[in-house]
Amino acid sequence: MGEKAPGLSLLDAAGKPKPLSAVAGKRPLIVLVFAGTDDAEGLRLLRDYRYETLAIWRTGAAICAVAPADPAALRYLRAESAFAFPLLADPDGAALAGWGMLHRSGLFLLDGGGVVKHRAVGPSAAPEAVLSILRRGGVRRSRSGLWERAAHLAHVVQHAFRTLRPAR
DSSP states (O other): OOOOOOOOOOOTTOOOOOHHHHTTSSSSSEEEEEEETTHHHHHHHHHHHHHHHHHHTTTEEEEEEEEOOHHHHHHHHHHHTSSOOOOOOOSSSHHHHHTTTTTOOOOEOOOOTSSSEEEEEEGGGGGGHHHHHHHHHSSSOOOOOOHHHHHHHHHHHHHHHSSSOOOO
């Protein structure tokens, strides 16, 4: 915890390389880790977070799951279980081994800069605890750049000067 998460070489459902930064952008990211499509504890963790996906998105965070599995198997699992977040594959398990999570289930909570803010293994990775951290502001979005702030200012000014329709 407190260190920048190493880059993972993962594959999306189509088998194309997808870095974690492409999933989250500059937002905080919850990375769920499970041991594969036959890992009962890991699948229970994914189902728990499936029910909290909207609440997580409302806090401004993103969510994804990673497993040492074939991309096609994860694509089938996502469609069958109706997960709204991406399932990424680490077919050889090298990336998860580097994180010390090859045959385990749990999660990593990364801030907008990719720094690990929270780690939980097994049943201690309850969605209520992670949502509490996100809602209290324990993981802030990284500061937006000058371009994003200027675009936001233009948007605010545009709405401030928009003519109001008369009330009836």
